[in-house]
Structure formats: structure tokens, C-alpha cells
Amino acid sequence: MQSNPTDGQGQPLLSVRGIQKIYKVDAGEIEAVRNLTFDLRPGELVCLVGPSGSGKTTLLKIIAGLMAPTSGEVVLAGKKVTEPPKDMAVVFQEYGRSLFPWMTVRGNVELPLKNAGIAKAERNKLVEEALEAVGLAHVPTSYPWQLSGGMQQRVAIARAVAYQPKVLLMDEPFAAVDAQTRADLEDLVRSVWEKLGVTILFVTHDIDESVYLGERVVVLSSSPTVVQEDIVIDLPEKRDQLTTRSLPRFVELRNHVYEQIQIAKKNKGVANPAPVDPRVTVPHAAAAVEGRPPASGIDVS
Numbered sequence: 001m002q003s004n005p006t007d008g009q010g011q012p013l014l015s016v017r018g019i020q021k022i023y024k025v026d027a028g029e030i031e032a033v034r035n036l037t038f039d040l041r042p043g044e045l046v047c048l049v050g051p052s053g054s055g056k057t058t059l060l061k062i063i064a065g066l067m068a069p070t071s072g073e074v075v076l077a078g079k080k081v082t083e084p085p086k087d088m089a090v091v092f093q094e095y096g097r098s099l100f101p102w103m104t105v106r107g108n109v110e111l112p113l114k115n116a117g118i119a120k121a122e123r124n125k126l127v128e129e130a131l132e133a134v135g136l137a138h139v140p141t142s143y144p145w146q147l148s149g150g151m152q153q154r155v156a157i158a159r160a161v162a163y164q165p166k167v168l169l170m171d172e173p174f175a176a177v178d179a180q181t182r183a184d185l186e187d188l189v190r191s192v193w194e195k196l197g198v199t200i201l202f203v204t205h206d207i208d209e210s211v212y213l214g215e216r217v218v219v220l221s222s223s224p225t226v227v228q229e230d231i232v233i234d235l236p237e238k239r240d241q242l243t244t245r246s247l248p249r250f251v252e253l254r255n256h257v258y259e260q261i262q263i264a265k266k267n268k269g270v271a272n273p274a275p276v277d278p279r280v281t282v283p284h285a286a287a288a289v290e291g292r293p294p295a296s297g298i299d300v301s
């Protein structure tokens, strides 16, 4: 069971502090992200949702050290991020482009470990554990193009976790797979997170997915982006596609996130949206929602 370890001092593992990003374009400047501040404690699984164009990809690139912010900073384990940190791995939406088709499943998962100079025996152990964790221990010699989309995304997840990152960033990783596969992969992320205790920042368009997966959901405003709300997801830790999604509390939280996204869309273009309370707890209102059937995923875009 996930223990949500802390580093003993209650310090965040990942700090996003006052991030602003202004893109310079021919016509002038675009302020994509205005002021983003939030933390991830060690072992947390936090989902990030926001309207289309709210700067989620921009933010992830900055957190991953692939792009510099205009102002503000990202701090990982006490160290300012100025380049892609060794302790971070990213899983992108486009698994097809992130795997090497000429390498076997095992070869793909092993590559970053080889590049990091990890000895062969240790590499073998890490690759086997990662393939086991994602349910692919039976296909190590297959090539990515011989596998379904969902299996390919499992390979990408195995590659990321084999590397044993402190933080795993996931950028809409399941947007390109069918609904059934998506549900399976959501459960896979929860189970890998529980087993390995990795800290995860998961970006998604899907409100239900964010509530199902996260311990917190950070809702972004429209661009120029600020954190609109940082919501504590007080659902039972053991989650299950049928039971959890049928809980009145799940419906309540999902409706709350949905309302926040609607507010974000309405405020589009407002120069200074109202600042947010850190870590909001949504009050229970079970009577109002009891008996409602679970709804299918709502996409915020």
C-alpha cells in the first residue's frame, strides 16, 4: 500500500514557484503562463487539468527542464531545474513516436539504463521488475509495432519506471487509446504508483480521470494561466473503476472540478483571475448527489 513517504522534514519533492512564460512571436508577445505555484510532496500522485491552451504542455516542458521560464523557478529535491534532471522521467501521449521500432520491448526499456551507465546485472533486474509491474513480462523480445497501442504505452511506462525516477511526468498519456484500454492503463498507473512509491504529476483533459487517479487535482485557469484551485481528492485509497466511480463522493468531486473548469473558461481573457486558496477541501453534500449513476468521462477541451 502507498505510504506517501516524506523526506522527514515535510519538504516538497517538486516545487513549482511563480512560473511565468511569455513566448516571443512575430506579432509581439504571448503570455501563456502568468503565475503558477504548487508543490508535490514525495510519493504524491497529483493530476493537472485545465482548458485547452491553458499552458499544460508549456508547464511540463518547463518542469522537465526542456524550456526555461520567463520568471519563477522549478526546484527538484532542493535543486533548481535548469536542464532535464536525471531524477525525472516523462511519458508522452505519442507512444508510437517515443519508442524505437527497431528495438525489442526489452531493448527499449533498457536503453536509458545503459545510457546512465548501470551495470548489466542491475539493468536486467530493473528491466524484469518494470516489465512485470506493467504486465509485459511475457513479451520482452517483441517489437513495439507488434503490440497494441495500449501495450506500447505500457512499454513507455515500464521504460520510465525502470529508470527509477524521483518524479514521473505524464503528459496526457492515454489520450490516444480506446476507452477500455484507458481504464486498464489508469489502474496500471495506480498500481505502479502503489508498488513503487514514485511521485507522479499526471496531465489530463479528462475530469473523471483526474479525480479517479489523483490524491489532488490542480485546476489551471485559462491562459494567461494561474492555479485556479488545488483540490484534495478524499476518496478511499483503494480505487476500482466500478466501485470508485459509483461513489457519491466521486460524483461530487467530479462535478466540482467540472464547475471549476467552466469558471476557468468563462474567465478566459480576464487579466487577473481571483487568486486561489491553497489545497481546497470540497465539502461533502452526499444527499444532493446520492443515487446518480456514474457518468462517462468529461473532456475539458
Ligand SMILES: Nc1ncnc2c1ncn2[C@@H]1O[C@H](COP(=O)(O)OP(=O)(O)OP(=O)(O)O)[C@@H](O)[C@H]1O
Residues within 6 Å of the ligand: 023, 024, 025, 030, 032, 050, 051, 052, 053, 054, 055, 056, 057, 058, 059, 223, 301
Ligand atoms: N512555441 C510557442 N510559441 C508561441 N506560442 C505558444 C508556443 N507554444 C504554446 N504557445 C501558446 O501558449 C498557450 C499555451 O499552450 P500549451 O500548448 O502549453 O497549452 P495546453 O494546455 O497544453 O494546450 P492543449 O490542452 O490544447 O494541449 C497557447 O496560447 C499557445 O498558443
